[in-house]
Amino acid sequence: xxxxxxxxxxxxxxxxxxxxxxxxxxxxxxxxxxxxxxxxxxxxxxxxxxxxxxxxxxxxxxxxxxxxxxxxxxxxxxxxxxxxxxxxxxxxxxxxxxxxxxxxxxxxxxxxxxxxxxxxxxxxxxxxxxxxxxxxxxxxxxxxxxxxxxxxxxxxxxxxxxxxxxxxxxxxxxxxxxxxxxxxxxxxxxxxxxxxxxxxxxxxxxxxxxxxxxxxxxxxxxxxxxxxxxxxxxxxxxxxxxxxxxxxxxxxxxxxxxxxxxxxxxxxxxxxxxxxxxxxxxxxxxxxxxxxxxxxxxxxxxxxxxxxxxxxxxxxxxxxxxxxxxxxxxxxxxxxxxxx
Numbered sequence: 001x002x003x004x005x006x007x008x009x010x011x012x013x014x015x016x017x018x019x020x021x022x023x024x025x026x027x028x029x030x031x032x033x034x035x036x037x038x039x040x041x042x043x044x045x046x047x048x049x050x051x052x053x054x055x056x057x058x059x060x061x062x063x064x065x066x067x068x069x070x071x072x073x074x075x076x077x078x079x080x081x082x083x084x085x086x087x088x089x090x091x092x093x094x095x096x097x098x099x100x101x102x103x104x105x106x107x108x109x110x111x112x113x114x115x116x117x118x119x120x121x122x123x124x125x126x127x128x129x130x131x132x133x134x135x136x137x138x139x140x141x142x143x144x145x146x147x148x149x150x151x152x153x154x155x156x157x158x159x160x161x162x163x164x165x166x167x168x169x170x171x172x173x174x175x176x177x178x179x180x181x182x183x184x185x186x187x188x189x190x191x192x193x194x195x196x197x198x199x200x201x202x203x204x205x206x207x208x209x210x211x212x213x214x215x216x217x218x219x220x221x222x223x224x225x226x227x228x229x230x231x232x233x234x235x236x237x238x239x240x241x242x243x244x245x246x247x248x249x250x251x252x253x254x255x256x257x258x259x260x261x262x263x264x265x266x267x268x269x270x271x272x273x274x275x276x277x278x279x280x281x282x283x284x285x286x287x288x289x290x291x292x293x294x295x296x297x298x299x300x301x302x303x304x305x306x307x308x309x310x311x312x313x314x315x316x317x318x319x320x321x322x323x324x325x326x327x328x329x330x331x332x333x334x335x336x337x338x339x340x
Contacts, residue, residue: 005143007171007203008073008099010042015248016220017227018241019043019174019205020234022077022104022147026288029064030271035234036070037267039242042227044074045147045174048104048118051080051089065096073099075145079107081117083131087138100143100171103135105161108149108180119180122152125160132168143171147207147229150192153181158192162199170202174229177208184209184232194223205229212335213240213247220248236292236336238264243334255331261293262324279313286316295336297323 010017020027020035022045032044046064049057065074076093078101080086090101105128107118114120121128136144146165151158165173175196177188188208197204203226206219211233219228234240243253268289274282287307294304303323310316 005100005141005171007143008043011072012042012245015245016225017042017203017205018244019045019227019229020241021045021174021207021229021231022047022102023231023235024048024107026235027064028060029067030273032064032068032070032074034264034267035238035241036072038238038264039245040070040072041230041234041241042072043099044068044070044072045077045102046074048077048079048107049089049093051078051085052082053085055080055085055089057089057092062096065098075100075102075143077102077104077147079104079112079117081115081121081127081131083134086131087134090135090138094139094142098142100145101135101139102145102147102174103131105146105148106176106180108183113152113180119149119152122148122157122161122180125157125164128161129164129167132164132170136168136170144168145172145174146170147174147176149176149178149180149182150189151179153179155179155189155192158196159199162196166199166201170200172203172205173200174205174207177206190219190222193219193225197224197226203227207231209233211236213243213253214335216244217247232292233336235289236294236296237332239332253334255334257328258297258324258330258332259328261297261332262320265290265293265320265324280311283311283313283316292336296333299333299337299339301337301339 018041020041024047047061068074076098104118105121112118175193177190177193193206205227206223206225207229210216210228210230216228239256246253290307297303
């Protein structure tokens with residue numbers, strides 16, 4: 001780790017770190033507040049600030065920093081490849097109360113990597129070297145962190161990029177154990193995350209398919225990582241960070257009654273932008289979350305199938321009531337179904 005700066009301390013200093021992965025159009029201020037209601041991770045990361053020669057700080061994303069009352073440190077994430085504009089944006093971000101600046105080198109969306117940003121940067125270690133060198137000079141009073149994948153289509157550049165991370169004293173590496181072209185499919189190579197843990201000088205957060213507290217404990221044991229970063233599965237189970245802490249302390253995991261899941265869905269429905277959204281768009285927004293929630297509600301897949309067929313608010317909430325309130329003794333599964 002850089003001798004200049006140090007990471008914000010975990011509020012659970014006796015345990016490995018936890019972080020909510022940045023997810024575009026999901027991890028906004030509102031969702032951070034929702035997650036905090038059920039049990040915050042140690043760290044939050046913003047959606048990415050797009051950086052180019054005409055970019056300005058996105059005001060909506062900025063509220064996740066300026067209006068954040070979760071009590072947790074927030075890292076500001078950037079995505080881009082123009083070195084002078086990344087430096088300019090990093091300096092602007094450092095004027096705010098951020099825990100650090102994070103560079104996205106892992107986004108697997110084709111519309112992103114085709115612009116040679118996000119996961120596209122992994123194709124050019126020379127460019128990564130120049131970017132991190134300039135950013136390290138610009139960000140010298142707080143952590144500079146990186147989120148990346150194992151490579152673009154293979155792992156040929158993996159170790160050379162890890163060495164670049166060392167050369168520029170990166171303070172934290174969040175590593176998704178798949179390639180960019182893997183997207184979210186196929187096995188996560190936790191063995192390569194373990195290799196990164198041994199090779200880099202900074203703490204590593206293991207990321208990729210951490211869908212339960214039990215998986216988190218297994219991944220930490222297998223990789224030796226300093227912590228875990230959870231993305232999609234925290235959408236389906238916002239209690240997951242508390243459950244991970246319980247598992248790490250060898251405590252019994254508190255079951256979540258389905259009535260609480262119904263309350264969570266209500267909370268998601270009351271997003272501040274709801275009033276400006278047409279009903280169809282609002283239902284689509286909620287289905288994005290329900291696609292994950294449903295996997296821990298009903299292993300047979302009936303709830304998932306019927307939910308996807310709903311087209312009105314009344315239909316959707318009648319279905320939620322029918323499934324989630326029918327038996328008050330039922331609880332959310334501790335791990336989502338893998339068969340759906």
